[in-house]
Amino acid sequence: xxxxFKVVIQNFEFHYGPVLALKDLNLxxxxxxxxxxxxxxxxxxxxxxxxxxxxxxLIFGTRHxxxxxxxxxxxxxxxxxxxxxxxxxxxxxDLPTPLxxxxxxxxxxxxxxxxxxxxxxxxxxxxxxxxxxxLWDEVKDRLYSSALRLSGGQQQRLCIARMxxxxxxxxxxxxxxxxxxxxxTASIEKSLMSLKEKYTILLVPHNIQQASRVADRVxxxxxxxxxxxxxSEEIFTRPKVKKTEDYISGRFG
Amino acid sequence: xxxxxxxxxxxxxxxxxxxxxxxxxxxFIFVEGVPLMWKTGLESFLLGDRWYPSKSxxxxxxxxxxxxxxxxxxxxxxxxxxxxxxxYLSELTHPTLAMVLRPMIQLLAAIPSVIYGFWGLIVxxxxxxxxxxxxxxxxxxxxxxxxxxxxxxxxxxxxxxxRALPRTYKEGALSLGATHWQTIWRVLLPAARSGIVASxxxxxxxxxxxxxxxIMILGNAAQxxxxxxxxxxxxxxxxxxxxxxxxxxxxxxxxxxxxxxxxIIMGLNSLALIFSRKGRA
Amino acid sequence: xxxxxxxxxQIAKTIIWVAAFSTLGVMFLILYQVLREGLPLxxxxxxxxxxxxxxxxxxxxxxxxxxxxxxxVAVVIATPLGVGTAIFLREYTRESRVSRIIRFxxxxxxxxxSIIFGLFGFVFFVIFLKMGWSILSGxxxxxxxxxxxxxxxxxxxxxxxxxxxxxxxxxxxxxRWQTIRKVVLPNAFxxxxxxxxxxxxxxxxxxxxxxxxxxxxxxxxxxxxSPIRTMAVHFYILAREGISMEMAYATGAALILLILAxxxxxxxxxxxxxxxx
Numbered sequence: 001x002x003x004x005f006k007v008v009i010q011n012f013e014f015h016y017g018p019v020l021a022l023k024d025l026n027l028x029x030x031x032x033x034x035x036x037x038x039x040x041x042x043x044x045x046x047x048x049x050x051x052x053x054x055x056x057x058l059i060f061g062t063r064h065x066x067x068x069x070x071x072x073x074x075x076x077x078x079x080x081x082x083x084x085x086x087x088x089x090x091x092x093x094d095l096p097t098p099l100x101x102x103x104x105x106x107x108x109x110x111x112x113x114x115x116x117x118x119x120x121x122x123x124x125x126x127x128x129x130x131x132x133x134x135l136w137d138e139v140k141d142r143l144y145s146s147a148l149r150l151s152g153g154q155q156q157r158l159c160i161a162r163m164x165x166x167x168x169x170x171x172x173x174x175x176x177x178x179x180x181x182x183x184x185t186a187s188i189e190k191s192l193m194s195l196k197e198k199y200t201i202l203l204v205p206h207n208i209q210q211a212s213r214v215a216d217r218v219x220x221x222x223x224x225x226x227x228x229x230x231x232s233e234e235i236f237t238r239p240k241v242k243k244t245e246d247y248i249s250g251r252f253g
Numbered sequence: 254x255x256x257x258x259x260x261x262x263x264x265x266x267x268x269x270x271x272x273x274x275x276x277x278x279x280x281f282i283f284v285e286g287v288p289l290m291w292k293t294g295l296e297s298f299l300l301g302d303r304w305y306p307s308k309s310x311x312x313x314x315x316x317x318x319x320x321x322x323x324x325x326x327x328x329x330x331x332x333x334x335x336x337x338x339x340x341y342l343s344e345l346t347h348p349t350l351a352m353v354l355r356p357m358i359q360l361l362a363a364i365p366s367v368i369y370g371f372w373g374l375i376v377x378x379x380x381x382x383x384x385x386x387x388x389x390x391x392x393x394x395x396x397x398x399x400x401x402x403x404x405x406x407x408x409x410x411x412x413x414x415x416r417a418l419p420r421t422y423k424e425g426a427l428s429l430g431a432t433h434w435q436t437i438w439r440v441l442l443p444a445a446r447s448g449i450v451a452s453x454x455x456x457x458x459x460x461x462x463x464x465x466x467x468i469m470i471l472g473n474a475a476q477x478x479x480x481x482x483x484x485x486x487x488x489x490x491x492x493x494x495x496x497x498x499x500x501x502x503x504x505x506x507x508x509x510x511x512x513x514x515x516x517i518i519m520g521l522n523s524l525a526l527i528f529s530r531k532g533r534a
Numbered sequence: 535x536x537x538x539x540x541x542x543x544q545i546a547k548t549i550i551w552v553a554a555f556s557t558l559g560v561m562f563l564i565l566y567q568v569l570r571e572g573l574p575l576x577x578x579x580x581x582x583x584x585x586x587x588x589x590x591x592x593x594x595x596x597x598x599x600x601x602x603x604x605x606x607v608a609v610v611i612a613t614p615l616g617v618g619t620a621i622f623l624r625e626y627t628r629e630s631r632v633s634r635i636i637r638f639x640x641x642x643x644x645x646x647x648s649i650i651f652g653l654f655g656f657v658f659f660v661i662f663l664k665m666g667w668s669i670l671s672g673x674x675x676x677x678x679x680x681x682x683x684x685x686x687x688x689x690x691x692x693x694x695x696x697x698x699x700x701x702x703x704x705x706x707x708x709x710r711w712q713t714i715r716k717v718v719l720p721n722a723f724x725x726x727x728x729x730x731x732x733x734x735x736x737x738x739x740x741x742x743x744x745x746x747x748x749x750x751x752x753x754x755x756x757x758x759x760s761p762i763r764t765m766a767v768h769f770y771i772l773a774r775e776g777i778s779m780e781m782a783y784a785t786g787a788a789l790i791l792l793i794l795a796x797x798x799x800x801x802x803x804x805x806x807x808x809x810x811x
Contacts, residue, residue, distance in 0.1 A: 492653065
């Protein structure tokens, strides 16, 4: 049964110190789909993402219960290599965070960490990733200038390219379009649609409309719990739980 | 995985260097100095007022008194002038001028103490000798120069404390009809009190630890000073002057002086820590 | 007689003005005096020639070499130790007993007077480790003196690197050491350099500890085990022994200029790279 799903989360619970951020989470995510994680602030959405690549481990005083399987492998086991996990599960954060280096070095950062040093190989990877992130044409003439000079939208696409350079299996985007203009937002959404052919995508959308535009399946979270989950048309037109319906119709946000 | 563990252990070892050095310093100074203190007897060492190394008489009370007076004098000079300057910089002057003056004051803090001592020797000492009598090489000269030396410390820390105060303090007082000066005197300075006290303690630490400038202008008298025009020695100059040629018991007595100095400084440090915690609360 | 509040303010402000002006005035006067007498005496031969007749004439070349070499040894030893400590405190641990002990040690070390360092350096490096009065003894002693400064500034510099940069690095599959090496240290470099410059400034001006550990020979050194005289020590000896007021002024002026240069460089670094955020 687990082979059908890319990610299987079982009875997962997560604490930041004394604060309970996720509880009783049981969720399975299918490959090559866009799964949107919906919910108001403080529902545990970011916590869920950062648990999947164990970036939460960086914070002191966190603990979890339950299991998370990616392709059948438990990610919290002792044998799991953290760098390896984070290459397979890529993440783009809500604020564009280019590293203070050139555009080329930003995208090449991950591959270099893996040990790829050859100039030509890196050049290929950089071009492929920037193209997939729909940024290549805009920056191909200034690859060696500082990434900090790019606009917000460009920087965010750079972050996407940076992550794609590692050829992950799962892509997680945490409100990737917040603070971006509509044109950048549209181009990112467009690239997501083409990326799902190769990758499994988890998206925390900026708003409900974005989810309805791009998501295949949707999970609604409230206060750390998964309230409802299903195909996106179902959730948006015939939600089964009242709280979901209230949120979708904007009764709270 | 093991490489990372190795690096973590390595960095831990490096990080322990500062406390290890402190331990080494304490250990070696104590090993050299404490036996002599025991031999002479703690009381007669600390309270004896005869320092005659050639006759094996090691009483450092005159030096303790010298250190005390010079430090008190430095604070009498440094505290009011330092706080006045801090007030001037943070409240009474154009911000651009203050921005220019601040790095210049930092520069003054970086000037080696021997330069200050030199100036004291050339300018201050003859001045005191001619106008007030005595050898000129005196506690008065020492206090004045030491006061000038700790001024940059007191000024910058007090000024930082004043500037760190929330604007609402000043705005609140002024909006209640207080004059600028009343605001400074009754609201801002009391509020910055913990920072100012911290600067005093730091200044005291520097004053007590100062050696070279004091050697140059305090005179060399290993006797109890009876007036500020007398020459004197401090605990530090005692060591600095005689270390070059001391041997045997004499040398150990100088280390013993170092032990006393060590305790005084550690005491001051702890005081500073306590006060800075109180300020936080 | 009741004095109006405004009168009080006028008087108080005037007193403060006078105090501030005279204080700042005296402090700058001291520098001015030494520079005025000493600057005219600074010429190339002064910097390049050796001291003659115990320093009465000639130049200060060997003391310049002494200052540079001693400072270099101190920096080479203290910087890795200091930066390493800062890395440990900020990257490998959080507030705990170990970190509190380390900070306590660093704070105390910062408060130890230079004469005590001199005594320590003498008994430990010169005598116990049998290095004698030498560049090595002096440099090692100076290293222990500037260590707290470097730890403090390096820690501040590393602390100011935003968490999200680290998060990005880890998110792209970097190990802790890779993140430190590729993201944290390069960005903290200007701040760390500022701390090193402050340490250099302190080493240049230090006298008490240097005399007790590096000796005071004004001959050119043969090796790291030779004794050496620094500019500050030379200045002190000239002044105290009354050998030559002229040479003292000149050496003092040179010393002030050197400190001025170092401080300006540190300030410029701080302004340009650190406060930009």
